[in-house]
Amino acid sequence: MVNASELPKTFNGPIDLGIIGGTGLYQLDCLEAIAVLPPVKTPWGQTSSPITISKITGDSEEHFHVAFISRHGLHHQFSPSTVPFRANMAALKHLRCKAVLSFSAVGSLQQQIKPRDFVLPQQIIDRTKGVRDSSYFNDIGLVAHVGFGEPFSKSFAEYISKFHGILENPGVDEPCELHFDIDTTVVCMEGPQFSTRAESKMYRMLGGDVINMSVLPEAKLARECELPYQMVCMSTDYDAWRDEAEPVTVETVIGNLQNNGANANALASAIITDMANKMPEFMKTGDGLKGSIKMSISTKPAAMSKDALEKLKFLFPDYW
Ligand SMILES: CSC[C@H]1O[C@H](OP(=O)(O)O)[C@H](O)[C@@H]1O
Numbered sequence: 001m002v003n004a005s006e007l008p009k010t011f012n013g014p015i016d017l018g019i020i021g022g023t024g025l026y027q028l029d030c031l032e033a034i035a036v037l038p039p040v041k042t043p044w045g046q047t048s049s050p051i052t053i054s055k056i057t058g059d060s061e062e063h064f065h066v067a068f069i070s071r072h073g074l075h076h077q078f079s080p081s082t083v084p085f086r087a088n089m090a091a092l093k094h095l096r097c098k099a100v101l102s103f104s105a106v107g108s109l110q111q112q113i114k115p116r117d118f119v120l121p122q123q124i125i126d127r128t129k130g131v132r133d134s135s136y137f138n139d140i141g142l143v144a145h146v147g148f149g150e151p152f153s154k155s156f157a158e159y160i161s162k163f164h165g166i167l168e169n170p171g172v173d174e175p176c177e178l179h180f181d182i183d184t185t186v187v188c189m190e191g192p193q194f195s196t197r198a199e200s201k202m203y204r205m206l207g208g209d210v211i212n213m214s215v216l217p218e219a220k221l222a223r224e225c226e227l228p229y230q231m232v233c234m235s236t237d238y239d240a241w242r243d244e245a246e247p248v249t250v251e252t253v254i255g256n257l258q259n260n261g262a263n264a265n266a267l268a269s270a271i272i273t274d275m276a277n278k279m280p281e282f283m284k285t286g287d288g289l290k291g292s293i294k295m296s297i298s299t300k301p302a303a304m305s306k307d308a309l310e311k312l313k314f315l316f317p318d319y320w
């Protein structure tokens with residue numbers, strides 16, 4: 001394998017898929033890098049990590065390009081509250097990604113979602129504390145309200161769920177499952193501390209299935225960038241709701257990261273290979289999101305701030 005420092009630091013063509021790796025997934029070994037962009041500067045700050053660009057050649061010799069960002073940085077230096085979420089999503093949009101696939105280590109709030117199972121949530125409950133910058137449209141002079149009733153891309157989730165057979169659980173009798181249902185809900189808490197037992201039980205009452213600290217504002221920002229977005233949640237623990245068991249610790253999480261990482265690589269590899277052979281419809285059409293941001297702007301053109309518009313050109317060079 002070529003040393004990252006010997007690879008080009010620029011890449012000019014459009015990227016097809018953006019991938020965000022979370023805890024324990026700081027790179028995707030299934031991908032061979034062709035360029036490594038140093039942390040990208042955006043109007044919302046610098047990305048949390050360099051962006052690794054990879055090229056996959058499909059059956060028809062067409063090239064498919066992937067950009068990978070490590071959410072917490074290559075050395076896990078950004079806590080969930082300090083991840084530069086706006087910069088990360090803006091960089092993927094600027095690179096002209098057509099969709100974003102995100103990975104996250106989560107706690108399970110349901111008995112049937114075992115540690116090492118994967119989950120494709122379709123709903124979110126927001127338990128963050130308002131300390132994260134969660135919009136590109138919160139400045140004076142450019143206000144927009146995007147629809148967020150269905151925060152994930154159902155088409156993308158359906159596409160991913162085709163590959164459920166890929167997950168392995170070596171040395172354990174029970175197979176790893178891929179859970180996907182229209183009501184499956186991820187709770188996003190602020191952290192960095194884990195939940196109390198009482199909170200964990202409350203999240204179950206609210207209808208939570210899994211819990212993490214990072215789906216927000218990532219999913220909101222993807223929506224504001226008109227990007228189809230799906231998070232693959234990888235269960236590492238049973239959080240704190242089970243009275244008979246010790247509440248989650250980081251050791252429990254780490255204990256399951258290795259298997260989850262291997263399955264994440266296998267799943268990503270299958271998805272990318274399939275996409276390289278035939279681009280899925282939701283990526284070709286934009287999954288109904290194309291042009292949505294223009295319709296969501298409330299500010300009258302005469303009152304729009306030049307500064308705000310200038311920043312947004314980074315995301316939407318053709319809109320204003
Ligand atoms: C180390 S456990 C808590 C940590 O793990 C998850 O990270 P990510 O979503 O980036 O995989 C969770 O959201 C917390 O940030």
Ligand SMILES: Nc1ncnc2[nH]cnc12
Pocket residue numbers: 105106107108189194195211212213236237238239240248253
């Ligand atoms: N129990 C938990 N709560 C929040 N984030 C997590 N990430 C992994 N396990 C978690």
